[in-house]
Amino acid sequence: MRYARYMAAAAAMVALSAAGAQAQDKKTLAIVVKGLDNPFFEQINLGCQDWAANNPDSEYECLYTGPASSTDEAGEVQIVDDLLTKGVAAIAISPSNAPAMANRIREIAPDVPVMTVDADFLEADRNLRATYLGTDNYLMGVKMAEQAQRLKAEGGTVCLQLGNVAADNINARAAGFRDTIAGAKGIERLAGEGGWSEVEGCPVFTNDQADLANQQMADVFTANPDLDAFILIGGWAQFAPQAYSQVTDQVMDRLKSNDLIIVAGDTLPPQVQAFNEGRSHAQIGQRPFEMGQRAPDVMIQLINGEAVEDPLYTGLDVCTHEEPGFCAQ
Template sequence: MVAALSCAAAVAQDKKTLAIVVKGLDNPFFEQINLGCQKWMSENADSDYQCLYTGPASSADEAGEVQIVDDLLTSGVAAIAISPSNAPSMANRVRAIAPSVPVMTIDADFLEQDRDLRATYLGTDNYLMGVKMAEEAAKLKPEGGTVCLQLGNVAADNINARAQGFRDTASGEKGIDRLTGQNGWTEIDGCPVFTNDQADLANQQMSDVFTANPDLDAFILIGGWAQFAPQAYTQVTDQVMDKLKSGELIIIAGDTLPPQTEAFREGRSHAQVGQRPFEMGYRAPDVMIQLINGEAVEDPLYTGLDVCNQEDPGFCKDN
């Protein structure tokens, strides 16, 4: 089995398992979900349930995540919360298994046509997250400009929803596949770029784009991948610090983990639009228990956003 289980999951075997399966254990964003899971465990030591946090070792291992879900559902869990890296592939496997236990999604959802497979989604309103990013970009570049979007996995529903929110808001139109001059915004050739959730690749892509496009106006990290490797991100942004300071080039990034808020305070991004992964991990076990008990649960369950910008550092000021 390709899973790498959290140490926090080593609990009494007689407890029923509430499984949280993330895209990859190498992503610090998901470690915040794990911390939420651990917090729930510490507060519910007398519960009949245990919170199991797991996923493939690498976020690039889409097939590995599908196999982990297959193994868990086959071996028997009380309920499962999945953050699908490849939404269609994961949905196909869940549909084939047809589990009798509750299935929900967390952080990332199934595609719309597959949402009958899960009881609810717990996480970010990802379309709104993209909207917020576009609003921050418009404040800094009211006339628009050339832009490169950096995305994650091609089939990640949450990332694609953010990109759609950004494009729709930047263009002022719905259903835009690519910005081609609407409201002054144009996506450059070679973009979007796809990181496959890899921080090293994300930073190399940024460096290559900056080198090949010295007149670029905006770089949008739809997810925070490059900033998850702070030393590499510092080196990349050192290439363009004069432009960042003058506002000639702007960087808007997703998420507000500690390395990212530090980058923001250093002027290496102009705005951060943050999710609340700890809350996702903390709330997921209770939602799964509600589903097990047959209780009505809202769909979706949004966890909110934190926006930091130059006018109002807010959450990023002290975190």
């Protein structure tokens, strides 16, 4: 644990040093994500870079950083701690462990603007940040449920694949899915509501690891040969396209006949390819590039004391084979 924290601190210092070397006179707007190993967050990075390219004369620079691994919750907290200690003009955080990150922000009590991006603090801790920029995650779960209901009007058995146990954004999606299926709020586990039941051993938690996500899918398919629906609340398994192809190859006949349906979050390029190959029935896409592109402007507004809406939603894209939309090739 100490080594992981040391490496996280070193990453933050290297990031700040590199940024300072490039633009010594510029103030830093930091975006800290859950892990640099997740291709979803690379889209946020590209948005950050796009903002920088379009604002070359700004007094601010956009710094994108995070722990090397999405499993390093303590490392992310340490990076935020070090950035705030070193000095940034504002910071946007995608907390992996929302309670742990909020506790540290509460302890530090930074005098610079703090916002969340992509993932939020728990509701009780949202007074610690100025605003949230990203997906309406509850609505994302609602849209996943709507696709499951459309494809399986009579319901059936389902497994939800989640990420980190303490990730507020993922838990909000799961709540949106279950509430919509059940027609009532506060459903913790589907047990026949709306004709749907969660199978034993589910939900499964990937800890944002693509290899684990694919292994879980394979295990669930083996243990439940008559499973009706698998819901990737996030896109983890599809982030490893070769492994995902191997897993779905085992059930392709069932996928083609809609005997088994897969609804997945996100629409990154490998996911769109999988969708077009018939390896999922619907993709509910977020807009991470827009998150990275907009975050610096929001931070500057906060620095200037301007009023900023809370939350700031970036929208969703729904792809189905009937209406591929964003995913059309």
